[in-house]
Amino acid sequence: FMGMAPTNKEITFAVIDILRVVDGKIVEHWAIQDRLGLMQQLGALDM
Template sequence: METMTENNKEVVRRFNREVIAEGNPESFNELMDQHFINRSAPAGMNNGPQGMNYFFNQILRPAMPDIKVTIHHQVAEDDLVTTRKTISGTHTGSLLGIAPSNQAISIDVIDMVRVKDGKYFEHWGITSLPEVLANLQK
């Protein structure tokens, strides 16, 4: 018998695989609650579903078309799933104003997702993206 925490972990694995890595819009719509809030959205960025979709499909995917997500570890308790992962790819497109370098880049991420009724409801996260961007500008 599957537990709620195991089901929630699978929701997060699916999101990482189907939405982030594969860019599947149907999966995004299926896995994203319409009242989703990204508690880690940068100031001035939409913190709802549209902002999350914009980040992955208008910022990250064009910069790294060969994007890959590697999940290293997941911990779940009640309706929260914490994931340590790496988002990697080749920097072949502009990334937040930084010209393509053709370098392999890796963004380390630790995020926590509240899953409600099988969908992303809230997100908190920390990433190494600022360090990656600083290194690309050198």
């Protein structure tokens, strides 16, 4: 992932998806991911 070697460790990754639906169709989609937490778990950041 992003040039990092695999660790074979399990991680958790929080995501929030927000959809706006009009007449039964998705017309907008927003997504927020905890990328800081992901990078910390992968060992890419030393915090």
